[in-house]
Amino acid sequence: MTGDSFAGTAQEVLSGSDGVPFRVLICDDHEVLRQGLRAVLLRATDLRVVADAGSAVDALALAARLRPDVTVVGLGAWGPVVAELVRSLSGLGVRVILLGEPGSGGDLVDALQAGACGYVHTTVSPQRLVDGVRAVAQGEVVLDAAATGELLHRLDDAPRHADGSRASSVGALTGRQMAVSRLVAEGLTNAEIAERLEVSRATVKGHITVALRRLGLRDRTQLAIHFHRTAGDLQA
Numbered sequence: 001m002t003g004d005s006f007a008g009t010a011q012e013v014l015s016g017s018d019g020v021p022f023r024v025l026i027c028d029d030h031e032v033l034r035q036g037l038r039a040v041l042l043r044a045t046d047l048r049v050v051a052d053a054g055s056a057v058d059a060l061a062l063a064a065r066l067r068p069d070v071t072v073v074g075l076g077a078w079g080p081v082v083a084e085l086v087r088s089l090s091g092l093g094v095r096v097i098l099l100g101e102p103g104s105g106g107d108l109v110d111a112l113q114a115g116a117c118g119y120v121h122t123t124v125s126p127q128r129l130v131d132g133v134r135a136v137a138q139g140e141v142v143l144d145a146a147a148t149g150e151l152l153h154r155l156d157d158a159p160r161h162a163d164g165s166r167a168s169s170v171g172a173l174t175g176r177q178m179a180v181s182r183l184v185a186e187g188l189t190n191a192e193i194a195e196r197l198e199v200s201r202a203t204v205k206g207h208i209t210v211a212l213r214r215l216g217l218r219d220r221t222q223l224a225i226h227f228h229r230t231a232g233d234l235q236a
Contacts, residue, residue, distance in 0.1 A: 022137035027059040028074030075100030090115030118142030
């Protein structure tokens, strides 16, 4: 599976009245996993699966129409498209909990930075999954204990000065943000960067936005200048 999208189908379930139980949308590109998630979540009387989708396009369309409280998104092999999906769902006011394999690495970090409210491994017990979905629907943040250490390290990897303040250098960026910034510094457009890295333009824009925020810069021109000035220090 490559590119910005993934194939799949959507199966809608008519929802009941607004309010409790919490309304849940399931999104994963594997039908068997979607069916398994539905079966697990239906055990909880305070959770109602209103739909399931096998593609990001279907998930966004269903979320816009059904307005679920929370969406369970399987990381699977989707890659950068997960962060874009999470960002779009969050923009609709839908909270997102991620379900993925251990060692999802940078894709997981990008999705959390895009607004995901939780993450659990596919190896968790059914009850743990139910508890996690319920907690996220109630406004909490849930991170699987087995991944917390790695995630906190990756999400807070910017170097600090002796006084504890965060350094404003390209070292404050993740590997993906660094790669995008390097291409910005080379003068490539968002479309060209997207083609080079085989991601969507929205994903590139998202990485640039985060990089600008973390570095305290205003626009891509400042980003390019800053990268040229500081990249050499990292190689010294």
